[in-house]
Amino acid sequence: MGSKITVMLVDRREILREGLTAILQRDPSIEVVASFASGREAMEKASSIRPDIVITEADMPEDVYLELTHRIKEIPPETRIIVLTHAKQESALFRALRLGARAYLTKHISVDDLISTVHRVHAGEVIISAPMAAKMLDEFAYLEEKKDARQTDQETNLSKREIEVLELVAGGTTNKEVAEALFISENTVKGHLSRILEKMNARNRQQAVAMAMEKGIIKKKS
Structure with missing residues (x-):
């Protein structure tokens, strides 16, 4: 033995x-x-x-x-x-x-x-x-989702505030409405939008929204 x-x-x-x-x-x-x-x-x-x-x-x-x-x-x-x-x-x-x-x-x-x-x-x-094991699979799926989101953010290099602006713009809000929702000035909103267009190489805000939805940076509107 x-x-x-x-x-x-x-x-x-x-x-x-x-x-x-x-x-x-x-x-x-x-x-x-x-x-x-x-x-x-x-x-x-x-x-x-x-x-x-x-x-x-x-x-x-x-x-x-x-x-x-x-x-x-x-x-x-x-x-x-x-x-x-x-x-x-x-x-x-x-x-x-x-x-x-x-x-x-x-x-x-x-x-x-x-x-x-x-x-x-x-x-x-x-x-x-x-x-x-089931809990682990759920956690791994969640971590993978977070990893993909981080990679997407890194690709565009958008800040949290810029993503918030994009989400509001995607809902059809004006610059004034975005400013009121985020408690910032309209000029600040315009500055964010300008940087968003530059970072995403987009021609206008509509194209930036479409690209952000495609990349999963913001959710598609139903």
Whole structure:
């Protein structure tokens, strides 16, 4: 039989740590070598214990568990981290993954699935529960959309105020109405429009609006 997978547990609740220990040690190839209530204490001991897997909670104070994840990743590079949570905390998920966590699961996971996750993470896999995976896809789509918007803004180099002016112009407002809506003078509006035309290489405001809609800088009017 090969060497066992060594596991460190980090959770504030003793009853949960004892329960996890009992569950994991049903598998003779897994050994719980340390158990800590304090994330900071676990960080101090991680370099000497050098566990294969750390199972920690996401429901501890956010700064503590994220620091734990980061420090364990840095000290023993081979250590892999599994994060358990009661809630579907997508914000914590993204940070944990960026810091090196290899699995992020809800505490409703079955015994068999937990043991399987330990083996799979030890083998190099990344495991995320289905609800969290869906959240990740939504977040990635949102980030991609923001990236495209930033690229579009960079292409035209329009300021936030110039985009606001364009949006109002697209609605058919006059310079005076734009000025009133933005609490600026008509001369300032004319200055913004002049810079917009120059930056977009447009002949007039109508062409600038059409180009801005085409590039997705402003929304097309229905």
